[in-house]
Amino acid sequence: MARIIQISDFHLFTDPERLYHGILPTVTLKKVLASIRKEPREIQLHLATGDLVSDDPAAYAVLAGILAE
Numbered sequence: 001m002a003r004i005i006q007i008s009d010f011h012l013f014t015d016p017e018r019l020y021h022g023i024l025p026t027v028t029l030k031k032v033l034a035s036i037r038k039e040p041r042e043i044q045l046h047l048a049t050g051d052l053v054s055d056d057p058a059a060y061a062v063l064a065g066i067l068a069e
Contacts, residue, residue: 003043005036009050012059012066020054029066 007029016026036043048067053059 002045003041004045004047005039005043006047006049007032007036008048010048010052010063011054012052012063013054014056014059014062016062025054026062026066030069033066033069 010029011020011025012029013020013025017024036046052063
């Protein structure tokens, strides 16, 4: 059976200290990814959907850096 992980609506900013509805999106995304890495079973597909960045297209570079980790 294929294992798929979907994470959605990161709402990242270029400033990692900027809050989005009371949370730090960069910190939260990194915690979610760390949790996924601990998954003992192989994951065949990762999906990132929804609002990946919030305000600035430059935040896609931030996202690329986080995902490259």
